[in-house]
Amino acid sequence: MSRFGLLLLRNLVWFGIGACFVGQSVHAQDKPATCEALRAAKAKVYGFHLAQLNETQIEAKGKEMDAFWKQADADGPEGIQCVKELLKAEQTDHSFQFEAASWLFSKDKAPDTLLLVRDSIAPADFQETDPANYLSLALALSLQGVDIRALAARLLRYPNAVIQIPEHALNLDSDTAALFLYGSMPPLQASNALIVELQGPEQFVRSAAAHLLAEQMTEESYRALSRWDGLPKVEEEFRRNDIQAIMKYQAPVAADLADPKFSREQALKLIAGLPHTRKEFDEQMKTKGAEFDKQMRDKKATQADLDKAVAEGEPIYGIANHTSFINSAIATLQPQDLDTVREARRKSLYDVSDESLEEYLAFTRIMIGLINRLDLFKEYRAH
Numbered sequence: 001m002s003r004f005g006l007l008l009l010r011n012l013v014w015f016g017i018g019a020c021f022v023g024q025s026v027h028a029q030d031k032p033a034t035c036e037a038l039r040a041a042k043a044k045v046y047g048f049h050l051a052q053l054n055e056t057q058i059e060a061k062g063k064e065m066d067a068f069w070k071q072a073d074a075d076g077p078e079g080i081q082c083v084k085e086l087l088k089a090e091q092t093d094h095s096f097q098f099e100a101a102s103w104l105f106s107k108d109k110a111p112d113t114l115l116l117v118r119d120s121i122a123p124a125d126f127q128e129t130d131p132a133n134y135l136s137l138a139l140a141l142s143l144q145g146v147d148i149r150a151l152a153a154r155l156l157r158y159p160n161a162v163i164q165i166p167e168h169a170l171n172l173d174s175d176t177a178a179l180f181l182y183g184s185m186p187p188l189q190a191s192n193a194l195i196v197e198l199q200g201p202e203q204f205v206r207s208a209a210a211h212l213l214a215e216q217m218t219e220e221s222y223r224a225l226s227r228w229d230g231l232p233k234v235e236e237e238f239r240r241n242d243i244q245a246i247m248k249y250q251a252p253v254a255a256d257l258a259d260p261k262f263s264r265e266q267a268l269k270l271i272a273g274l275p276h277t278r279k280e281f282d283e284q285m286k287t288k289g290a291e292f293d294k295q296m297r298d299k300k301a302t303q304a305d306l307d308k309a310v311a312e313g314e315p316i317y318g319i320a321n322h323t324s325f326i327n328s329a330i331a332t333l334q335p336q337d338l339d340t341v342r343e344a345r346r347k348s349l350y351d352v353s354d355e356s357l358e359e360y361l362a363f364t365r366i367m368i369g370l371i372n373r374l375d376l377f378k379e380y381r382a383h
Contacts, residue, residue: 035082038075041068042086046096050128069103080107087120094125102137114146122150131155131163135177136352142184143350149193152181156197156212157205168353175208175239176357182212183360184349187342191220198228206230211239214246217342217367222247222380245368248382252330252373260328261312267329268340270315276347281317288316318348319366320358330369335376341366 045064053061072079087100101120104113118141124134138151155161161174182190194216197209210230213221225247234240262270275281292313296306311323319325333341345363349356371377 035078035085038068038072038079038082039086041071042096046093048095065099069099072103080104084113084116087116090120094123095128097121098124098129098134102133105137105140109144114141114144117141118146118148118151122154124154126158131158131161131177132165132352135163135172135180139180139184139349139352142181147189148181148185149189152178152185152193153197155181156208157200157202159202159204165352168355170352170354170357175211178208179212179215179360180349180352180356183215184346187216187218187346188220191216191218191224195220195224198224198230203233203235207234207236207239210234210243214243215364217246217364217371217377219377222377226380247380249375249378250372252369256327257331257373260331261324262314262328262332264332264334264337267325267332268337270325271319271329271340271344274315274318274344274348276350278350284317292316318355318359318362320355320362322362326362326366326369329366330373333366333370335374338367338370338376341370 045061045068048061050058072083075082083100083104087097087104090097090100097120101117105117117137121134121137124131126134134151135155138148138155141151142148155174155178158174158177161172161177163172163174163177164170165172182194185193191213194209194213198206198213200206200209207230210225210228211234214225225243231240231243234243275284292309296309299305301309307321310321313322313324315322315325319329329341341363345360345367348359348363
């Protein structure tokens with residue numbers, strides 16, 4: 001196994017994506033370790049640098065680490081408290097900080113624990129910690145209501161990133177990875193954080209910040225970008241195009257808005273009924289999802305039939321690919337509904353997946369269309 005492969009496996013273990021010791025039953029003969037014993041074991045097991053180990057040493061180290069966390073797991077509440085103390089005392093071993101924080105997150109969601117987890121992963125070394133696991137844990141913290149601005153800024157400043165999410169076959173650049181984090185924040189918090197980054201020392205950071213700030217589509221973001229003189233310095237065409245598309249008024253296509261299938265009231269009701277957690281998604285699958293699947297089976301629907309039914313039908317799991325709904329929302333929603341759409345977009349990022357990203361972008365499409373149709377924020381946009 002490669003060095004990075006082993007480290008990836010270790011990170012997946014503690015974040016609950018791979019085979020995991022978290023929640024593993026403890027045999028009766030196992031005796032809880034004292035914090036002194038865990039501290040001594042940590043000193044023996046950790047403090048290494050992957051670059052200094054060969055393949056055999058890495059395999060052996062992995063077994064030692066597994067044994068350490070089995071020991072902590074067997075200690076129950078005392079183990080949790082001990083790991084907290086070890087984390088608070090650790091300042092330099094970033095590998096231990098990330099693994100301990102991931103393990104602790106799976107055990108304890110108390111507010112002070114979540115802050116400890118956040119502060120412990122903030123200095124993560126992306127040469128030794130898989131940034132995909134950093135992204136997933138940071139998003140999970142955000143969903144728990146934790147202020148993750150510092151964690152999001154770390155990804156924003158990660159140059160030439162290609163963050164691989166193998167379970168979803170996703171390869172994320174730093175902009176898209178950071179979008180999950182800034183997009184999950186309260187809009188005002190995200191906008192203000194990105195406005196600060198417009199003055200960052202590196203050009204790539206300023207460009208990425210402007211790109212993500214444009215996506216916010218808040219009063220604060222429009223005001224800041226209308227005064228920003230850095231657009232000509234943005235080298236990447238995709239960033240410039242996205243920023244300009246949001247900062248310039250574009251007349252809507254009349255045909256897309258004619259004869260909306262769903263009324264404003266229906267659109268708002270459907271948005272309110274969308275699932276935003278895995279549990280809600282599973283419940284929806286058992287009811288409305290099962291009913292839709294049965295209808296398609298009874299009709300012996302082809303793939304083309306299925307695509308048409310999705311495009312024209314009511315959203316069940318999300319709005320992505322529901323063309324009639326998206327056009328209806330753009331055609332019927334009012335200025336006071338923009339915050340509802342914005343909040344639904346924020347909640348759509350409930351995990352790091354292509355499905356969440358597609359939902360976010362579908363809500364973004366509604367927001368852009370609505371802003372253009374109503375000519376909102378006109379004092380900041382080019383006409």
